[in-house]
Amino acid sequence: MAAPPDTLAERVLAGDPRAVARAISLVEDGDAEGVVLIRSIFPRTGRAFLVGITGVPGGGKSTLVDRLIATIRAKGKTVGVLAVDPSSPFSGGAVLGDRVRMNAHTADRGVFVRSMATRGHLGGLARTTGDAALVLDAAGFDVILIETVGVGQDEVDVAQAVDATVVVLVPGTGDDVQAIKAGIMEIADVFVANKADREGIDRLVHSIEGSLSLQAVPDRAWIPPVLKTEAVTGRGVDDLWATLCRFRHEREPARADRRRARVQASLRNLVGELLLTRLEAALPTGMLEHLAADVEARRVDHYTAAQTVLAAVPLGPAKTP
Amino acid sequence: MAAPPDTLAERVLAGDPRAVARAISLVEDGDAEGVVLIRSIFPRTGRAFLVGITGVPGGGKSTLVDRLIATIRAKGKTVGVLAVDPSSPFSGGAVLGDRVRMNAHTADRGVFVRSMATRGHLGGLARTTGDAALVLDAAGFDVILIETVGVGQDEVDVAQAVDATVVVLVPGTGDDVQAIKAGIMEIADVFVANKADREGIDRLVHSIEGSLSLQAVPDRAWIPPVLKTEAVTGRGVDDLWATLCRFRHEREPARADRRRARVQASLRNLVGELLLTRLEAALPTGMLEHLAADVEARRVDHYTAAQTVLAAVPLGPAKTP
Numbered sequence: 012m013a014a015p016p017d018t019l020a021e022r023v024l025a026g027d028p029r030a031v032a033r034a035i036s037l038v039e040d041g042d043a044e045g046v047v048l049i050r051s052i053f054p055r056t057g058r059a060f061l062v063g064i065t066g067v068p069g070g071g072k073s074t075l076v077d078r079l080i081a082t083i084r085a086k087g088k089t090v091g092v093l094a095v096d097p098s099s100p101f102s103g104g105a106v107l108g109d110r111v112r113m114n115a116h117t118a119d120r121g122v123f124v125r126s127m128a129t130r131g132h133l134g135g136l137a138r139t140t141g142d143a144a145l146v147l148d149a150a151g152f153d154v155i156l157i158e159t160v161g162v163g164q165d166e167v168d169v170a171q172a173v174d175a176t177v178v179v180l181v182p183g184t185g186d187d188v189q190a191i192k193a194g195i196m197e198i199a200d201v202f203v204a205n206k207a208d209r210e211g212i213d214r215l216v217h218s219i220e221g222s223l224s225l226q227a228v229p230d231r232a233w234i235p236p237v238l239k240t241e242a243v244t245g246r247g248v249d250d251l252w253a254t255l256c257r258f259r260h261e262r263e264p265a266r267a268d269r270r271r272a273r274v275q276a277s278l279r280n281l282v283g284e285l286l287l288t289r290l291e292a293a294l295p296t297g298m299l300e301h302l303a304a305d306v307e308a309r310r311v312d313h314y315t316a317a318q319t320v321l322a323a324v325p326l327g328p329a330k331t332p
Numbered sequence: 333m334a335a336p337p338d339t340l341a342e343r344v345l346a347g348d349p350r351a352v353a354r355a356i357s358l359v360e361d362g363d364a365e366g367v368v369l370i371r372s373i374f375p376r377t378g379r380a381f382l383v384g385i386t387g388v389p390g391g392g393k394s395t396l397v398d399r400l401i402a403t404i405r406a407k408g409k410t411v412g413v414l415a416v417d418p419s420s421p422f423s424g425g426a427v428l429g430d431r432v433r434m435n436a437h438t439a440d441r442g443v444f445v446r447s448m449a450t451r452g453h454l455g456g457l458a459r460t461t462g463d464a465a466l467v468l469d470a471a472g473f474d475v476i477l478i479e480t481v482g483v484g485q486d487e488v489d490v491a492q493a494v495d496a497t498v499v500v501l502v503p504g505t506g507d508d509v510q511a512i513k514a515g516i517m518e519i520a521d522v523f524v525a526n527k528a529d530r531e532g533i534d535r536l537v538h539s540i541e542g543s544l545s546l547q548a549v550p551d552r553a554w555i556p557p558v559l560k561t562e563a564v565t566g567r568g569v570d571d572l573w574a575t576l577c578r579f580r581h582e583r584e585p586a587r588a589d590r591r592r593a594r595v596q597a598s599l600r601n602l603v604g605e606l607l608l609t610r611l612e613a614a615l616p617t618g619m620l621e622h623l624a625a626d627v628e629a630r631r632v633d634h635y636t637a638a639q640t641v642l643a644a645v646p647l648g649p650a651k652t653p
Contacts, residue, residue: 046635053633069388069504183390274634275624279608281638286611287604289642303596312374313595314367317602321610 020051026150028123035125038142049142052149059091059148060259063170064158065198066179071205074242075179076158080122081245082252083154089121091147091155095140095169123147137168138281144172170198171273175258177251179203180219182211196222199235200258203251207239233262293324341372347471349444356446359463370463373470380412380469381580384491385479386519387500392526395563396500397479401443402566403573404475410442412468416461416480416490444468458489459602465493491519492594496579498572500524501540503532517543520556521579524572528560554583614645 022030037045064072064079076092083090127143140157147155159169170176178199204215219237236254240247291299302316311319343351358366385393385400397413404411448464461478468476480490491497499520525536540558557575561568612620623637632640 050633050635054630057630067388067390271621271624271628274628275620278620278624278627278634278637278641279612281634282611282641283604283608285638285642286607287600290603290607291600299596299599300592303592303599306599307592307595309375309378312371313599313602314371316599317606320599320603321606 020048023048023052023146023150024055028120031123031146031150032125034146035127035143038146039127039139041139045142049145052145056145056148059144059152059155060255061144061148061155061157061173061175062255063173063176064156064179065170065176066203066205067181070179070181071242072158072179075203075205075240075248075251076156078242078245078248079156079252082248084119084121086252088153089151090123091144091150091152092122092124093140093143093147093155093157094124094126095157095159123150123152137172137277138284140169141172141277171276174263175200175255177201177203177255179205180215181206182209182215200233200262201251201254202235202237203247204237204239205242207241207247212239232265233258290320290324294320295323298323341369344369344373344467344471345376349441352444352467352471353446355467356448356464359467360448360460362460366463370466373466377466377469380465380473380476381576382465382469382476382478382494382496383576384494384497385477385500386491386497387524387526388502391500391502392563393479393500396524396526396561396569396572397477399563399566399569400477400573403569405440405442407573409474410472411444412465412471412473412476413443413445414461414464414468414476414478415445415447416478444471444473458493458598459605461490462493462598492597495584496521496576498522498524498576500526501536502527503530503536521554521583522572522575523556523558524568525558525560526563528562528568533560553586554579611641611645615641616644619644 019030019034023034034045034048037048039045064076066072073094076094080090080092125143127140144155144157157169157173176198178201180202182204202219204212204219206212216237216239223234223237238247238251238254240251242248298320302311302319305311306313306316340351340355344355355366355369358369360366385397387393394415397415401411401413446464448461465476465478478490478494497519499522501523503525523540525533525540527533537558537560544555544558559568559572559575561572563569619641623632623640626632627634627637
């Protein structure tokens with residue numbers, strides 16, 4: 012009973028929430044219908060403001076996002092939220108216990124919240140999230156918040172697909188904080204020191220500012236500000252939103268190089284994914300399995316096995332189906 | 333003044349620490365010489381016990397690894413440690429402030445510690461870490477500990493490349509703990525509730541055990557045990573090591589399916605990476621850049637652009653250089 016793609020695209024463009032939900036599911040499942048849909052809505056995208064929100068688990072990101080929704084709605088703008096979950100290689104399922112909080116907004120047509128599982132495959136997370144954001148963009152949402160859990164490569168990938176990245180830290184995250192900062196220092200456009208009522212908040216702010224002064228900042232005209240918030244009470248959240256808007260209008264247009272580099276990287280990933288899919292379809296049945304067994308038994312190393320796969324399949328230009 | 337690969341391989345096999353360091357650098361840089369090296373040492377690998385250690389930042393993983401090194405050394409076994417850092421898309425550099433602690437072991441030839449940056453490219457982290465582990469394996473280290481920072485896809489990828497995965501949690505990581513557990517529940521072979529002196533430790537243990545009883549456990553003969561440790565004092569670390577050894581001897585051999593699946597996945601990723609590298613070398617100069625500009629300007633969508641790239645390059649079998 013799937014709607015024909017044209018109709019689904021039209022309904023997405025009209026902002027129908029059920030069509031948006033269905034479209035994101037198609038995208039998430041890697042369905043061919045999803046690709047057709049993205050193609051047809053693509054010319055109508057590029058208007059929304061994409062904000063990534065990342066940082067340590069336990070940093071209160073969900074509460075912050077919840078508050079940010081309220082602030083943005085109070086300015087008369089609509090908001091789509093993508094909450095990206097850590098993936099499981101087995102179930103691929105999305106479970107976010109704290110999503111329940113966002114239910115406060117469910118009666119509001121100006122808010123759309125969606126949890127997404129990160130997929131284990133090639134370029135999976137960044138592309139799926141990017142396509143889901145295109146759906147929300149086409150549906151007319153003014154702002155799209157992409158919340159990620161964790162501080163790894165996933166977050167760096169997502170940061171490359173948004174207009175502005177907020178990195179959330181909290182006092183007292185302990186001995187690994189150096190390591191976290193080393194990784195995400197350069198993706199932050201705005202730092203948030205959340206749980207500002209906690210002991211150690213000033214030390215945290217100084218430590219971030221200290222690291223900023225030590226590291227090479229890519230854009231001297233925008234030193235990422237460090238804002239204090241208290242997501243539970245909402246303190247500092249209006250200021251966060253004002254800072255994001257200022258960033259968007261003052262600095263984001265000057266980042267054409269960064270934007271181009273990220274489009275190129277995502278295109279490269281997509282090409283890789285399509286290539287691999289085509290290769291797998293063309294491989295003799297069981298070839299990958301047999302070679303993997305040989306590698307496991309140490310009869311052949313993985314590099315030689317990979318070369319064997321490549322040599323087996325002359326990949327020509329795509330045939331029109 | 334690089335040593336010829338044969339000599340380097342021989343020196344790695346002889347356990348020369350400088351050769352091991354150089355070999356890992358080659359692997360990390362994606363150097364062709366690194367591939368030659370891995371090929372020549374590969375038949376001499378497969379003996380080491382690979383243990384992944386992951387969990388929330390601030391969980392005290394580094395201290396735990398440090399204690400584990402001491403325990404393993406006390407049993408007369410040698411240990412290699414790979415500390416995997418979050419990556420930066422800009423610098424790619426590795427900074428781990430707390431690595432300094434491991435200096436206690438620097439005079440011991442039976443311990444080798446190395447920080448590694450996670451690379452942004454395709455299958456980068458899992459493959460680079462896997463190859464570095466092969467180097468340590470070939471050099472004769474009995475146990476290889478792979479410590480990751482964060483709880484994202486990186487950690488899931490690394491978990492697929494080791495024999496046993498330890499997931500470290502601490503009391504009071506707050507409101508995102510549900511989300512973390514959902515993602516890494518299924519990769520854990522052993523749970524560690526660290527900082528056992530803290531308030532909330534029993535609640536944490538019960539909460540992990542509760543989640544385990546709710547989720548589908550892939551192997552009914554091994555329900556992941558939840559151990560309490562206090563890494564700072566070393567309490568519980570001997571028990572952790574004994575549990576890992578028990579897992580290795582009792583359960584790991586029964587996991588042939590899992591092992592085969594992970595070899596297959598890593599082979600698939602490697603093929604994808606080689607394909608993409610070959611494609612890029614064959615593309616007309618500037619094609620990817622021009623298409624990315626078209627996508628950015630919304631003149632063409634990314635799926636159509638990717639198809640254009642694929643259609644432009646008939647990829648045949650690899651030519652012998």
